Amino acid sequence: MQWETVIGLEVHAQLSTESKIFSGASTAFGAAPNAEACAVDLALPGVLPVLNRGAVERAIRFGLAVGAKVNSPSIFARKNYFYPDLPKGYQISQYELPVVEGGHIQLQIVQDGKEQEKIVRLVRAHLEEDAGKSLHEDFHGMSGIDLNRAGTPLLEIVSEPDMRSSVEAVAYAKTLHTLVRWIGICDGNMQEGSFRCDANVSVRLRGSDKLGTRCEIKNLNSFRFLEKAIDYEARRQIEILEDGGSIQQQTRLFDPEKGETRAMRSKEDAQDYRYFPDPDLLPLEISGNWIEEVKKGLPELPQQMRTRLEHDYGLSMYDALLLTADRDISEYYEAVVGKLPSDPKLCANWVMGEVSAYLNNEGRSFDVCPLSPAQLAQLLLRIKDGTISGKIAKDVFRQMWAQADAESISWKNREGVDEGLADRIIDSQGLRQISDSSALENLVYEVLAANPKSVEEFKAGKEKAFNALVGQVMKAARGKANPAQVNEILRKKLTE
Amino acid sequence: MSLSLDDVKRVANLARIEISEDEARKALIQLSGIFDLIEQMQAVDTSAITPMSHAQDVMQRLRADAVTEIDQRELFQSVAPQVEAGLYLVPKVIE
C-alpha cells in the first residue's frame, strides 16, 4: 500500500522584545532562576496584564511579510489548565480572533540536484505568552520551577497541513526561521528555545482526500529532530495501520537519544481548555496607519530578493537560497555586488565560498566580517582584470583576513577604511600576473632551452609534454603568469 | 439540562479540587438549584445580540516595550511554600 504523510506545523517564535508581553520584566536569556519573574509573571494575587506594543508591532510585521490579513480588533483569550510552569493557571493567548489570519510561505526545495517550489498556506498567527520551565534535576524528589521565561512573547504560527514529507516540513521550518530573523521579530536561537516547532503528523493512503487521525509532537527544537521525529512518527503510524490498528489522537514527545516519539503523560486526560475572552484585556485595535507605518519599515523580503537574484543577477535557485539564508549574508553580498556590479556570480562564489568558510571557522556572522565588502570587491576586481589569478587571490585573501581588523565591529561601521588592502598586498609582494608578453616570451625561451627533451617529445606528438612545459613556465613565473597567455606563447614558439 | 454526578466530578477534576463522593452529592443538589435559576436565560432570543465582554467599549491600551521591573526574587520568594536555589519546588513534574 502507498502511504502519504500529511504534516502541519505550529511554530512558536519568541518575539525579540526587551520586555515581556504583559509585564515590564526583562526577556534576556540566562538570568539567575526567577530573577526575571516580576509580580505579574508570578501571578501574584491582584496583578494585571498590559500588552506590549513591541510584540504587537512584530506580529503585524509578520502578517505583512506573509501576505496575511491583520485583524482589527483581535481578542485575547484565556486557555485554562494547571501546570506548575503556568503561574496563573491559564495562558493568555488568542483563540477566536487572532491578530494574523491567512497568508502563505513559499518554499524552494533543492533536493538531489532538483529544484522544486511549493506554497504552504498559513491558518493564522497569534500572540501569546510563554510558560516557565520545570527543571527535573532531583530536588529531593521534587521539581524546580523557574519562571523567567513565563510571559515571554510568542507568535504561534500555524500552517495548514500542506506538507507531505519531512523534507518539506524542514524546508518550511527553515524558510520560516529565515523570515522571522529577516524581518527582525525573532532571534531564531533554537538552542535557547526562541524557535520551537510542534508537528502535527498523520498518514493516509495516497489519493485519499480525507485526513487521518493526527498526533502532535511537541517542542522540536532543531531541524534535525523535526525531520527525525516526523519520519519516526509516520513509520509508527503506518505500522499500526498496516497491522490493522487505528491511530489514537495524542500529544507526543520526541526522545532525541532513542530517535522515538512517546505519548506525553501530562496530556493524558482529555483537555478542556475552557477558552474565554480575557476580561483583563480589551480588544486589540490596529489602525490602518499603524499597518502602513510598519509596512514602510519592512525590508525587501527574502522571497522577493531570491527572485531578484535569479532574474537580475542570473544566479541559480541554489545560490539565491544560500545568499538569502539570512539578512547578514544578503546585505553583505549586496554590498559586494554594489562595488563590483559587473560580476554578481563571482561575488556570489566568493561570499559563499571563502568568506563563508573563514567566518564559519571563527564562528562569526557576516555582520562582523573582518573584511569589508569594499575590500573584498577590490580583490575580486583584481581577478577580473587579470591582475592576479584565482589561485593567487586565495592567498591574498588569506593575508587580507589575517591583517584585517579582527574586532567584532559591523562592517557597516568601517566604511572607507583601508579599502586598498588587496592592492597593497599584491603590490608589496609583487603578485601581479606577468602580462607583459615580452617578459613572458623571455621566460618561455628560458624554459624551452632548459627542457630540450620535452620539446622533442611534444614535436613527436605527445601533448602531455606540452602541459609539462606550461607547468615549468608557471613555476618560473612563480605563479604570476596568466596560464592562457602562457599557453598561447608556448604553442606559438613550439610551432615556429 | 440537568446536571449529573459525573459532571460534578469531571468539573471538580478540571478545577483541581478534591471532592469526596459525599461532597459531590451535596454539590450536585446545590448546583442543580443554581442551574435551575440560570436556565431562565434560555427563554430569551438573543440571536441578534453581540456578546458583551467588557463594561466599557474601549480598546486595549499598549505599553511601550521597556524593562521597568527589577529583580525582587528574595521578597517574592519570602512568601513561597517551598523554594531552593531560587526555584519554586513542586512535586515531581512528569511530561
Added chain:
Amino acid sequence: MLNASLKQLSAMLAARKISSVELTSEFLKRSRALNPEYNAFITLDERTSLAQAQAADILIGSGRGQPLTGIPIAQKDIFCTKGWLTTCGSKMLSNFISPYDAHVIGRFNAVGAVNIGKTNMDEFAMGSSNETSFYGPVKNPWDTAAVPGGSSGGSACAVAARMAPAATGTDTGGSIRQPAALCGISGLKPTYGLVSRYGMVAFASSLDQGGPMAKSAEDLALMLNVMAGFDARDSTSLEREPEDYTRDLEKPLDGLRIGLPKEYFVKEIDEDVARAVEAAIGQYRKLGAETVEVSLPNTKLSVPVYYVLAPAEASSNLSRFDGVRYGYRAPDYLDLNDMYRKTRAQGFGSEVKRRILIGTYVLSHGYYDAYYIQAQKLRRLMAQDFAEAFKQCDVIMGPTSPTVAFDLGERSSDPVQMYLSDAYTIAVNLAGLPAMSIPVGFGHKNRPVGLHIIGNYFAEAQMLNVAHQYQLESDWHTRMPKE
C-alpha cells in the same frame, strides 16, 4: 469625634487641634475593644498604623497635608498591602504577606492617609452576608444577631460602629452597596474603570470595582478623590482627566429627574424597606426633584446572568491559587495533581468552591455557548435597558436590598435565596454603571434600610450631589448603633 465627618477631621488635623497619632490611637483603641464582638478586622497592626500617623503629622506640620492626610482608613482585606497580611478572607491566603501595594493603597499612602487595619470580608468577595469568611462572620453593629451584608461586611461594620471614619470596599455584584445598606452607612461603586483594579485580588474581572464606604456622601466624595484615577498597570483603567467629586455637592436638586423602575417596586420587597425608600423619594420631591416611571425589563435576568459570568471569570482568576508560589499548600499529598487538588480543596471554603465549579462548568466544552455567550448577550441587553432608561431620567432609585439585614445563618444553607437578594445591585455591575447606597431609615427590628441610587456612566459627582442634598435634610447617616 467618633461621628465627625472627614472634612471636620481634616480641619481639626490641619488646625493642629488633634494629631494624627491621637486620632489614630483613638480609633485603634475603639477597634481593639469592639473587634472581638464584631469581627470587623482581620488584621490590626498598631505599630504600623501609628508609624504612618507619625509620618502624617510631619506632613501636616510641614504644610503639605491634603484632605485625607493623617486620617485612619480601614482597608478591605482584598487590597494587597505591602508588608501586611492580605488574606481576602481565605485560608488560601492566610499566610500571605503581600510583597506589593495595590494601586488604591498606593494612592492612600501618597496622600499620607493612615491604614488602620484590614477588614474582614466574604472569602474572595463571594458572599452577601460575610459568613463565608475563613475568619468567621462579621456582626451587624445594629443587631449582632444580623449579618452585616457582604462581601465588604467588615468595612461596613467598621464604619457603622465608628471603628474607622471611612473604609474601602469592592463591589462585583453589590458588595459595597448591600453591606452599606444593611449597616446604615453610605457606599459608592464607581463606574467600571474609574478605580484601578491593580492589586485588588480579582473575583470577576469585568465586574469588580473598588470604591469608598463612609458615613456620608460628602465623605465618599473625598475618598473617591483619592481612589479614582488612571493607572497604566490596569488595562481596563480609563484615561480621564482627574475630577473633584466634591464639586457639585451643594447644587440644588431642582428639576432632577429620578427614574423609578417599575420592576424594582414589586411584591418581593419587604414592606418596611418599601416604606423607607418611598419616604426618601418623597423627600426628594420636596427637594425639587420629579419622578418618572422607567422600565428595566430584563432586571429579572440579572441574577442568572451574573451567576454565569462572575463564576466563570472567578474560576479562571482563582486558578493561580495552586500552592506553588505563595499561600496555602496542603501538608500531605501523593503527587503534583494531588497537591493541587488537596491544596484547593482545603484552602478554599465551600462557597468559593461552589462558584469555581459553576464557572468551570459553564466554560467547559459543549456548554460555553449556551451559558457563557448567552449570558454575555443578555448582559448587553441589560446595559441597553439602562441606556434607554437614562434617556428619561438623571438617576435611578430603588431599594438597595429587598430586605433589611437578615439573621446570621438564615440563608447560608440556601445559596439561591442568598443570590436572589442581590437582584437590584447586580444589574449595575453588569452594565458597568456607578451606583451608591445611602441610609434612609430603619425597618424590621430597627435594622437599617438603604436607598439605591444608580447614575449614568461617570455621573459620580452628580450622584454624590443627589445623596448629599438628601443628607443635608436627614440624619440617618449620623446615627450610631448602640454598643
